[in-house]
Amino acid sequence: MPEQKIPLELTRDLLSTLITEGTVSAETGSVLVFLPTWSIMTVLSKLMEADAVLSKSCKVIMLHSQVPKEAQMEAFSPAPAGLAKVILATNIAESSITIDDVTCVIDSCKVKITFFSETTKLSYSDVVFTGRHNLEQRKGRAGRTRPGLCFRLCTEQRCEALQDEVPPELTRMPLVGAALLVKSLELGDIMTVLFQCPDPPSESAVTHAISELTLVRALDDEQNLTSLGRILARLPLDPHVSLALLMGHWFFGLGDAMATLCAAMSFDEPFRFERSAGYLPWSISQKYQGSHKHSDQFLLGLVHQEYARLVETVGLNSANSFITSEGLHPAIMRQVYDASEQLRSLLQTDALGALGLGGPEPLDEDALGPSSRKRSHTAIRDWGPQEWQWGAVLLGLATALPHVAVHQEKRHLWVDEEARGAIHRSSLNCCKNSFVFPSPLFAFLDRMQEEGWRPARCRQLTNMPPLLALLKPFANSTIRMDAEEGNCVIIADWIPIGPVLPDTAHLLLLLRSRIEDMDIASFLYVQLTLAYFMFFSF
Template identity: 30%
Template sequence: MSRRFFPNGMSNSSAQHNREEQQMQSSASGSGGPYSRTRRLSPEFKVFRLLPHLEQRIKTILNNSKSFCSSIFDERSNFEYDDKYHHIHDPRFKKKFLEILNGDIEHNLTKAISMKSKLQRNSNVDRILLNEYKDKQDQNDYLNMLKFRLKLPAYHKKSEILQLIKDNQVVVISGETGCGKTTQVAQFILDDQLEAGNGSITRIVCTQPRRISAISIAERVAAERAERLGKSVGYQIRLEKIPTREQGSILFCTTGILLQIMKTDPALKDFSHVILDEIHERTTESDFIITLLKKIIPKRTDLKILLMSATLNSERFSKYYNECPMIHIPGFTYPVQEFYLEDVLSLTQFKFSEEEPTDYSKYLKDTRYKKQQHKKREFLKIMQPYIEQLRTEMKYGEHVFNQLRNPNSENFSLELIEKLVRYICNTKGPGAILIFLPGMMDISQLNRMMLDSEYYPSDKYIIYPLHSRMPTINQKLIFKKPPDDIRKIIIATSIAETSITIEDVVYVIDCGKTKLGGFDVKNNIQTLEPEWVSLATAKQRRGRAGRVKSGECYHLYYKVREMAFDQYPLPEMLRTRLEEVILKIKILQLGKAKEFLASVMDPPDLKAIDLSLDLLRTLNALDKEEHLTPLGYHLAHLPLDPRTGKMILWAALFSCVKPIFAIAASLTFKDAFYCPLEKEEKEKAHQKKLELSMGENSDHIAFAEALRRFEVARLRGNAGAFCKEYFLSFNTLKLLSEMKTQFAQYLYEMKFLNNNNPDDKNANRNSHNIALIKAIVCAGLYPNIAVISDITKNETIVGWTPEDGDVRMHPSSVNWKASNFASQYLTYFTKQRSSAIYLHDTTCISVPILLFTGPNISIRREKGKCVISNHNFSAYITCKPQTAEMIQELQRALNSLLTYKMTHPATVLWSTFEGQMLNTIIGLISQKD
């Protein structure tokens, strides 16, 4: 087996000897480890040797590095700053860096408020804007739109809303779906201010949690005002904007853009009103802004804040803002009849399996069995009183009561859903059916189940699977009503709750489960597991059925179970890692992370904060005192995860921009590969992804190569055919390509690139070097390292990490069933627990890469060998003492150079010593193990 995985591995006898030795050590110590089980691959005492010519180059570099390091880190300082940073000679960078380091939000707000605003009273501008508004009221386009607007429930509350805003600094507005609050409230304010002659001092910013929402709402509002975008209405999202005029206008933007604005305008002096929409979603960014605004409003008493929520959780936000007033706008939906699982079982006569393990002795010590028994006891504790209650109502037959006693009846069942769909199709009137499922695999399986059956012929039914990772189909067809004799069936995840509205849906099937990304603080791992929906989510799903006529919603959980649901989904800040949040805290000079985060509406777990602080210190973004390092300063200015931020900085320094920008964009946004529904097509898609990975056992290489080939195909005019052949999303690749340009712009402004062109030759002199690409990826992702350790019966790969033990390659990874690795080490970006712990994207890395991309290596003696390591896995990497010392010195020299480049931003001069050093390191990491 070891030969299969590692072609240059040990002989079988040697492998067997080491395997037995490791097993004896594990038994004696009682500890687990990457090789502690009998089916583990054998550990290898990897002997690391330098090629003679490379060894000579390193010696030369190290001889010259001492004078180089002393010249860039001398003791002289011409500036009266902290001694800790006396080595920074770049006055411009040093000033900006220390201002961030030593500043605080209170001082910044005071300073910002004293500065001149763009919103200055100008009577001429007021008159011009008022006349323009009056002239508009005679235009047919405007009047036709006004007829529609007058019918919206929000319009009936117009005067009440405006009075509340006039009398209060903060107002909470809640409204049901379809009430018009998102499109109307900002217009109410603008029109009211224009009529009052305040156009010159009015500029409204309205945030949306999603890019598509910001654009579509801006387009709708501009149309209602009979204008083109860019006049009184505009939008700004990542990579795209149509700005408005600076006075008398409404800017729709994402919450992330508003945070970017607050970096340079902390008091929001250029805005008169801030509207935060969809705050019920409780995204990390919206919660962050809500907390920041609470600090701003005492200083900006003229700033008006409106918090808008789609659900009735206004009290939480009102309480947070010192009991500020609330107003509710009723929705406009038709009545929806609700059914629960007991009703569905009665209607369909569906029967759940009652299987249980028969050989109890075999399972007594099994943890899963114990959990099942506990779950069964809890189930019966809830259901027994409920059964007695229902019996008195005499509403259901004995079949339902039998199922109510069966714990398996709360298990997710696609068979039940399909039978319910069939029941609706056979007994109910026309109307589309919308089915909510937890994840993509469930959608794929139900779609296949329905297509394989004989009950849904294409001349009577049209089925649409809807998921962001599935093939892009003609989206307009989903929203278009089919002919009267054809019933539309949409199978979707939670994307259909609020992000899209399908008007002709009459029947909703709510499975009651959702897959919500979470963060297990105890085990320090991201999770994606099915869980019960919240009451607010169930309400949103039900509301999808009453858009055009009376509807029906079938909840596939018992009514008694609903009583145990949480009121609202868990805020994102409580279920995600916090590295980006902490960097925002630092760049906005908000003080210590724990102190600021204690002031948010729902403070995160202190351990979660500690874990993120630890990772930022590992990345060298924060020092021991929790201050930004120069690297951290640059990472905080990038709208990226700090790991991908570190990647693009290294890419600029090593002149390896194009592939790394592509990888960073894919990890930051999403990779462009989609998952087909058909089994045969899935295999084809996997083979095409393998082709793009070019035999490098790397998903990240596949990301970069996919984007490179797409850009070539686009120039040739055949990008569409390329995407179809390789199962790639055209729109995603187009966005990733634009993100590369944005990254180049950032690094150009930061002086790490000479221009903002990611294709520039000087920025890509090493972009062909696969080993360097892998090294830069590993540098960003460290300490995310796993060891390939096992193979399952169905040929899938098992890895090992010290935190989790066994981990598996996700089926979407090129390494899922790989059979030949050049090394036993992998680096990864996403590790997530669902049905098992999966590594979603992986890259096989060599020993030299491993040694150079982590923190400082250590050297120790063990059994007469010199062992070098920088993490838990390299206990078997041995070399000559002279080699270990040379590598250690070279790494110190590299760290010194990187520190210098972070404090003196500039491109590398490859003809000088720094270029020679980097070339030597590139030669070392390119050496085969």
């Protein structure tokens, strides 16, 4: 078996042996299994349910953010009489918690972490081998109150070749948020401050972060924080997502809807997805089938808006019943609700809600208090196929979703001229069979790289009309006419769109400039131009 693959069948057999021989039981102690992702934990759980011995002799508990807190707390309780307690956990159980009755650890030796590619400018998640120090910490979870055992699911040679630690976040993560924090706290030069960290990032990564902040007008040419930059620093979102929120609020009066969509983009999807269930496994997808506009963000907005409506008009019990009936994750639903309320509160303050961006004066701290304006519970649900609001939200999504891909066939995509990707199985746009989308272009949030899955899978996609993909405000690429093809425009430096008249391309460049200036005084111009492009395509 390739070492990149976790031997889940072997893990199941090992658990069966431990329980059969009495090494793990209600009396002798529990077993803690370290796995890198929720999906892998779910697959192992299903294998255990299908096993004749394990299905009758153990109680499985999962420690993960997608599991309700009450269910996770069962890990600290004694095992039920006659059953062995098997705890499946990610690296959260390495040091953050202690379970006294654990006497056996099964370690996959893997961890899921996020990387940023300086070559492709893409953030992606990957499952990799963890560090030696992490292995020792995991081993220490067993035998804290009595003798224990530890099984590592890798070869001795691989274990000896591991690095001491997983690469620190500053050396592998996007630095836009850190750079913005440095400037908002007035700590000094971004490069100087970040190089003073114990594990400093590369110079090219810091340069890229500064370029991104300059691109979104958060920094001026001298790297001073702008008025818009001060606002972006106040919003607990990625700067591009924050811009989408502000555009929807300032230009189109869609603050409620955009707060819900932007909050949802900042968390995992709440849908329970099982590998064995196939595509579109949750019931709610059928309820809104045909109305999701080939957009994962639109479906997320519908789901979270319905939850908010139930919470605020009927009560929490009804909202929880909705979660149960639709197979949603309670913790994620509540996190998105709280985050959207926070964003709505910020949008309704004088500091963010009606601020002109021309002045250099700082934000008024007293203007950041809570607001009492009621949420619109039908903002997303009531949009029809041709409603102008959806065009405005598409403009926001074109800003918020950093990457563009070209659909090839079924679930296959091109993410650049040479690299292929795949639509994640949890997406509404994932098709088993051939399907012709309204547009061949997709904007997506990020991509995941996990064992056994090549190429990378793209998450949270929205089918993007060519003109809006061409417009794409604050994009780190230029719009240029293809000299060889004539009336053809190149976007993202590699995707041809056409035919497009030079006058149309010029108008789009002008519109992009107006939007990127966040010129509220010209919002009517933006609205009318957007309406024109929503009704007239190539």
